[in-house]
Amino acid sequence: MLSERGAEVTIVERNELGSGASRGNAGFMCTTLLEPLAAPGAVRSALTSLNDPTRALRVHARALPGMVGWGMHFARSATQKRYVAGRVALAKLNLRHTEALNLLGTLGTDITLGPELVVPFKDPALAEHYLSTLAPMADYGVELPQGLLDGDEMRRIVPALADTIRAGYVVKGDHSVDPRVFVDSMISAVRSRKITVIEHARVTSVGRSDRRINSLTTTKGTLTFDEVILAAGAGSRPLGKLFDLRIAVVPGQGYNVGLPVSQALTHPVIFEEAHAVATPFADRIRLGGTMEFDGLEPRFDQRRVDAILASMRQFINLEFDAHFDTWSGSRPMSPDGLPLMGRPRQYDNVVIAAGHGMFGLSLTPTSALALTELVLDGRSSIDLADFDPDRFRIRNLVASAR
Numbered sequence: 001m002l003s004e005r006g007a008e009v010t011i012v013e014r015n016e017l018g019s020g021a022s023r024g025n026a027g028f029m030c031t032t033l034l035e036p037l038a039a040p041g042a043v044r045s046a047l048t049s050l051n052d053p054t055r056a057l058r059v060h061a062r063a064l065p066g067m068v069g070w071g072m073h074f075a076r077s078a079t080q081k082r083y084v085a086g087r088v089a090l091a092k093l094n095l096r097h098t099e100a101l102n103l104l105g106t107l108g109t110d111i112t113l114g115p116e117l118v119v120p121f122k123d124p125a126l127a128e129h130y131l132s133t134l135a136p137m138a139d140y141g142v143e144l145p146q147g148l149l150d151g152d153e154m155r156r157i158v159p160a161l162a163d164t165i166r167a168g169y170v171v172k173g174d175h176s177v178d179p180r181v182f183v184d185s186m187i188s189a190v191r192s193r194k195i196t197v198i199e200h201a202r203v204t205s206v207g208r209s210d211r212r213i214n215s216l217t218t219t220k221g222t223l224t225f226d227e228v229i230l231a232a233g234a235g236s237r238p239l240g241k242l243f244d245l246r247i248a249v250v251p252g253q254g255y256n257v258g259l260p261v262s263q264a265l266t267h268p269v270i271f272e273e274a275h276a277v278a279t280p281f282a283d284r285i286r287l288g289g290t291m292e293f294d295g296l297e298p299r300f301d302q303r304r305v306d307a308i309l310a311s312m313r314q315f316i317n318l319e320f321d322a323h324f325d326t327w328s329g330s331r332p333m334s335p336d337g338l339p340l341m342g343r344p345r346q347y348d349n350v351v352i353a354a355g356h357g358m359f360g361l362s363l364t365p366t367s368a369l370a371l372t373e374l375v376l377d378g379r380s381s382i383d384l385a386d387f388d389p390d391r392f393r394i395r396n397l398v399a400s401a402r
């Protein structure tokens with residue numbers, strides 16, 4: 001979008017374009033199911049996971065020292081009031097989702113949407129509860145499910161669902177995309193424009209004077225510019241340190257695994273009871289889930305993949321034994337589940353675009369629109385007040401403790 005509006009753009013990437021979480025994720029393009037991880041009960045769930053490698057939400061004891069400040073902000077956010085406020089903020093950010101997605105489409109990104117998302121449950125009471133949490137989204141153009149369906153109705157929509165499923169609903173505004181197709185087409189659109197891409201380049205230092213960053217020195221040379229956008233996903237915190245910025249983002253590792261396609265999986269499904277998803281693509285079903293906090297360089301743990309496969313067997317009938325292509329990648333997790341987008345107070349020519357957490361694919365179009373306007377027009381027509389990158393200050397913790 002920046003380039004389309006006449007900006008001269010250079011992308012510096014430490015690996016290759018598309019090597020991050022955006023291409024490996026589950027492909028849910030949501031406007032309705034958006035929610036922060038910091039929900040009531042999340043702190044207890046995280047703390048009790050310390051010694052259990054199979055829990056969907058897991059914190060490693062070795063990661064704790066690096067998460068003290070982050071964890072305090074997370075705990076502060078995990079109240080009912082702040083959780084609902086977080087949902088509303090995400091809904092407001094995505095109000096112009098369709099317009100922004102179509103704009104990406106006109107610029108060359110493949111925005112073909114798959115079928116609607118389906119949310120099945122074993123426990124009808126839990127289904128009722130999850131459905132009720134969607135209520136605040138109704139004020140933001142989101143069409144809510146009309147009510148609960150029973151198990152047989154759910155199996156008529158998605159024949160692969162197991163007999164254990166007794167309730168659920170269809171989310172009309174949320175769909176899947178194949179994130180490989182989405183990201184690859186975006187990369188092609190980038191490469192077809194006058195955009196300079198420098199891959200396999202590590203930023204080693206930054207040059208600054210007063211309130212401006214003037215240069216970036218990378219392993220492939222030094223760059224000068226008017227503006228710098230810091231958007232390094234789960235790697236944003238260490239990169240921010242070079243700028244003397246404290247970016248409150250930690251990696252939240254997730255896994256996925258491929259299964260053979262099945263005509264019986266007609267829709268993407270999310271099993272809230274297992275915190276796992278299954279998304280049908282043309283060449284595979286992508287089964288994924290889990291949230292693992294394991295420090296800045298998370299390690300791959302096969303037990304977590306096995307746990308996803310084992311738990312999913314209770315919900316859906318697929319060819320689990322034929323699984324292939326296991327992948328892990330990290331979500332850029334902020335404490336309150338909202339992105340960090342905007343100018344940090346320290347600098348006049350730096351913009352942060354990080355912390356998109358569990359929904360960075362879904363938030364891509366509106367974030368791109370908002371940040372393009374911020375950089376080129378000095379302000380965004382999308383209100384970014386909830387996403388202030390400076391909001392995680394110690395003094396905010398002190399104020400909330402009073």
Ligand SMILES: Cc1cc2nc3c(=O)[nH]c(=O)nc-3n(C[C@H](O)[C@H](O)[C@H](O)COP(=O)(O)OP(=O)(O)OC[C@H]3O[C@@H](n4cnc5c(N)ncnc54)[C@H](O)[C@@H]3O)c2cc1C
Nearest residue numbers: 014020021022025026027028232233235254359360361362
């Ligand atoms: C298992 C899993 C499932 C998910 N499912 C969904 C979903 O269904 N729907 C949804 O909306 N979201 C989903 N997400 C979240 C989504 O993928 C992320 O929020 C999103 O990809 C973040 O985008 P990003 O551009 O910030 O980071 P990334 O896509 O990870 O890109 C960051 C890039 O920055 C580069 N980089 C890092 N550090 C540096 C550095 N120092 N210098 C230069 N380059 C650097 C990396 O190499 C990488 O290419 C999922 C995530 C995971 C892990």
